[in-house]
Amino acid sequence: MSQNVLSATTASAAGKRTRERRRLSERPLIWLLPLALLLFVSYVYPAIDVIRYSFTNATLLNPEFDYTSASYRAVTGNPDLPGILWVTFVFVVASVVLQLTLGLLVAMALHRGVRRGLPGVSVVRVIILSAWIVPGVAGGIVWQLMFNEASYGFLNALLRTVGLSPVAWLSDPHMAVWSAVIANVWRGTAFSMILLYAGLLVIPKSLYEAAAVDGATALKQFWYITLPQLRPIMLINTILISIFTLNTFDLILPLTGGGPGRATEVLALYAYNTVFRNFDLSNGAVLAVLLLLISIAFTFFYVRLLPKET
Amino acid sequence: MSAVRRTRFADVGTYVAYVAICLFFAGPLLWLISLSIRTAAEIYVSDIRIWPNNPTIENYAAALNNPLFPTYLWNGLKLAVAGAVGAMLFATPAAYALSRFRFRHRNLAMIGLLAFQMISPLVIMVPLYRYMDRLGLTDSHAGAIMIYIAIAAPLFTWMLKGFLDGIPQSLEDAAMIDGCTRFGAFMRVVLPLSLPGLTSAFVLNAILGWSQFIIPFILISKPRLLPIAVGIFNFQGTYNQTSTQILAAASVISIVPAVFVFLVLQRFIIGALMAGAVKG
Numbered sequence: 001m002s003q004n005v006l007s008a009t010t011a012s013a014a015g016k017r018t019r020e021r022r023r024l025s026e027r028p029l030i031w032l033l034p035l036a037l038l039l040f041v042s043y044v045y046p047a048i049d050v051i052r053y054s055f056t057n058a059t060l061l062n063p064e065f066d067y068t069s070a071s072y073r074a075v076t077g078n079p080d081l082p083g084i085l086w087v088t089f090v091f092v093v094a095s096v097v098l099q100l101t102l103g104l105l106v107a108m109a110l111h112r113g114v115r116r117g118l119p120g121v122s123v124v125r126v127i128i129l130s131a132w133i134v135p136g137v138a139g140g141i142v143w144q145l146m147f148n149e150a151s152y153g154f155l156n157a158l159l160r161t162v163g164l165s166p167v168a169w170l171s172d173p174h175m176a177v178w179s180a181v182i183a184n185v186w187r188g189t190a191f192s193m194i195l196l197y198a199g200l201l202v203i204p205k206s207l208y209e210a211a212a213v214d215g216a217t218a219l220k221q222f223w224y225i226t227l228p229q230l231r232p233i234m235l236i237n238t239i240l241i242s243i244f245t246l247n248t249f250d251l252i253l254p255l256t257g258g259g260p261g262r263a264t265e266v267l268a269l270y271a272y273n274t275v276f277r278n279f280d281l282s283n284g285a286v287l288a289v290l291l292l293l294i295s296i297a298f299t300f301f302y303v304r305l306l307p308k309e310t
Numbered sequence: 311m312s313a314v315r316r317t318r319f320a321d322v323g324t325y326v327a328y329v330a331i332c333l334f335f336a337g338p339l340l341w342l343i344s345l346s347i348r349t350a351a352e353i354y355v356s357d358i359r360i361w362p363n364n365p366t367i368e369n370y371a372a373a374l375n376n377p378l379f380p381t382y383l384w385n386g387l388k389l390a391v392a393g394a395v396g397a398m399l400f401a402t403p404a405a406y407a408l409s410r411f412r413f414r415h416r417n418l419a420m421i422g423l424l425a426f427q428m429i430s431p432l433v434i435m436v437p438l439y440r441y442m443d444r445l446g447l448t449d450s451h452a453g454a455i456m457i458y459i460a461i462a463a464p465l466f467t468w469m470l471k472g473f474l475d476g477i478p479q480s481l482e483d484a485a486m487i488d489g490c491t492r493f494g495a496f497m498r499v500v501l502p503l504s505l506p507g508l509t510s511a512f513v514l515n516a517i518l519g520w521s522q523f524i525i526p527f528i529l530i531s532k533p534r535l536l537p538i539a540v541g542i543f544n545f546q547g548t549y550n551q552t553s554t555q556i557l558a559a560a561s562v563i564s565i566v567p568a569v570f571v572f573l574v575l576q577r578f579i580i581g582a583l584m585a586g587a588v589k590g
Contacts, residue, residue: 025492031407032419035400035463042434042460043426049437060440109327118321124328126573129580131335133572135521137539138561141546142338145345145558151354152554154341161358186338194580218320247430250523250539254546268432275436276528288433295433299425306421 047292053285060279071282078283080262080270087177088246088267094181095188095245096238102185103192103237104230110193111200132190136250143183144170144255173263176256180264183255184248191244192237199233200226232305239302243295267291339565346370346558353555369559373545379560381534382541386564389451389526389537390519393458394466394512400459401466402508406496408467409474410482420471426464431457435528442529449532457525462515469514469582473507474500510582513575517568538564 025031054072058065075081106128113121134142146154147169156166169179207225216224249268252258258265258273265273271291275284340360345353347365373379408420438457439448447453477500485495501508523539530536536544542557542564549557572579 028407028411028413028416031403031411035404035467038400038460038463039422039426042438042457043429046434046437046441047429050433053437105327106331109324109331112320112324113328116317116321116324118324120325120328124331126576127332127336129572129576130339130569133517133568134339134565135523135539135568137521137523137543138565141542141557141561142342144546145554146338146341152345154337154358157358186335189335194583243428247432249430249432250521253523254543268430271436272432272524272528276439281436281440285436288436291430292433295428295430296425299421299428302424302428303421 050285050288050292053281054289056282056285058281058285060275060281065282071286075283075286083262084265084267084270087262087264090177091181091184091248091264091266092242092245094178095184096241098181098185099188099192099241100234100237102189104196104234106189106193107196107200108226110197128190128193131186132188134187136187136248137254139183139187140251140254143179143186143251147179147255170256171260173260176260176263180252180255184245184251187251188241188244192241195233195237195240196230199230203229235305236302239298239305243298246291246294246298342558342561342565345555346562348555350553350555369555370563372556373560373563376545376560378533378536379541379545379563382536382538383563385451385536386520386538386541387567389454389458389522390516392451392455393462393519393522394516396455396459397462397466397515398508398512400463401470401511402501403496405467405470405474406500408471410479420468423464423468427468431461431524434460435524439528448529449535450530451535454526454529457529458519458522461522461525462519465518466511466515469511470504470507473510473582474504477503506578507582510575510578513571514579514583517572520568 055067055069056065057068057070110121110125112118113124131139145152148154149156149166149168149171151157153169155169159166168175170176203226207229208221211221211225246266247268248266249272252264252266252269256264258269262270267287268291271284271287274280274287278284344360344362346369347367348362349364349366349368352362352364408416435457442448442453445453447456481503482490482492482495482499485499486492490498520537521539522537523543526537526540527543530540533544542560545557545560
């Protein structure tokens with residue numbers, strides 16, 4: 001009897017536990033909690049801490065610090081800052097414009113090839129994707145070897161072969177930033193291509209058929225159908241690759257190291273150098289806050305462009 | 311011009327574009343390979359010859375014989391895989407909740423994930439370096455892996471959520487009516503069906519981990535703990551111009567695993583990436 005009671009209570013306790021577990025598993029929070037905690041610990045709290053550090057005089061080596069806003073004055077008053085921001089601006093804008101243009105051309109060429117069933121399309125696709133998946137550091141080394149001004153640099157050897165004078169790709173401060181742009185476009189175009197290709201796939205064929213009936217030329221079809229239809233995905237693309245380019249760091253370091261002088265020292269690299277080379281935590285934190293604000297602004301635009309979920 | 315001829319003409323134009331595209335995108339990699347199979351003497355030959363006169367694989371042997379290089383490769387693999395496995399553990403339940411539950415602020419949560427992806431790792435590395443230093447986790451793989459996981463988790467969740475959206479909910483509903491708990495249905499029905507999505511997200515994040523530079527560069531200074539991405543960067547610094555061919559060989563070795571794995575699974579990976587990126 002007592003045994004029965006015992007087993008009955010354990011059974012009902014087990015049943016209760018199962019029910020409880022079932023109720024718990026119906027709560028999204030339980031499923032989201034691990035990720036939420038992870039992101040809080042590794043993103044949210046550090047981001048708040050960066051803002052806190054930016055209002056101090058902390059260095060990387062000395063844990064003691066006082067609160068001050070002198071760091072903001074020091075960073076904004078730094079005569080190097082306008083140059084750094086300008087280089088960053090040129091690097092980002094030129095990369096984005098070229099990646100979008102080239103990505104669109106490549107996507108259209110591939111799209112046409114697939115539609116016509118031309119052989120070799122997949123080979124072209126594989127080649128572009130390979131450039132994208134090459135680790136950033138390796139990409140920087142690859143382009144360092146292309147631009148190198150010693151005799152094994154490919155581009156100058158090419159120029160010499162066709163009888164042109166060599167170019168100071170990496171040692172001329174005005175040229176170096178464009179060399180960095182070329183390397184970055186080489187790596188980043190595939191991403192734009194993937195998005196734009198997907199965009200091309202969903203343009204209704206009937207639009208082109210109707211335009212063809214009306215006698216629109218290919219160029220007009222491109223201008224009045226393709227481009228407007230791709231507009232949303234172009235905007236999203238622009239924002240994403242702007243952020244990626246802004247955060248680019250691993251490609252530039254082996255390519256130019258930020259030089260010659262500070263000709264290719266973009267904001268991310270400058271922030272890195274400030275914190276981890278000069279151990280200047282507070283000024284570096286101000287630059288990190290700047291990077292953070294730019295990212296948040298871009299994210300904000302991105303969110304406004306996303307299609308509303310039904 | 312007749313329609314047929316115009317189409318032919320456009321086909322030729324398409325192929326011209328393909329040639330230009332291939333030259334620009336494959337050219338640098340071919341040049342890298344070309345340099346990597348040269349003898350030291352042929353590095354300084356100034357005319358462009360993609361295939362050298364005396365091709366050699368010596369440089370690959372030299373790179374692999376460097377006492378640290380195999381360690382770099384192993385560390386790179388270890389960090390990449392551990393980071394992707396960890397990210398999967400955090401991302402899978404979250405992706406499930408975002409795909410299956412309708413709750414307040416769900417869209418906000420998705421947007422939050424995006425926002426995390428847009429934050430430069432450099433920004434969070436500034437304080438994370440200090441925390442890790444205090445915990446004694448700089449110069450350790452454990453510390454690096456934690457950050458790898460955190461950086462991969464948002465993208466992993468985003469990709470997997472897109473994939474889960476494509477799995478009909480009726481299957482789990484049926485399992486739950488038959489007495490499965492939600493967790494049971496998740497384990498027995500959803501996980502097996504999401505294997506392609508899990509694989510894609512895992513592989514892409516592992517490749518990104520293999521390429522990860524900034525975290526180990528900041529966090530790790532002991533050479534024997536460095537992953538390959540930082541390893542070849544150090545190679546570039548230590549090898550002088552007369553051994554460029556060895557640097558090229560080392561770079562090829564660092565690129566091949568990422569490209570190979572990616573190309574084998576490219577259709578799945580891009581499909582999964584698009585599912586997250588375009589649908590939103």
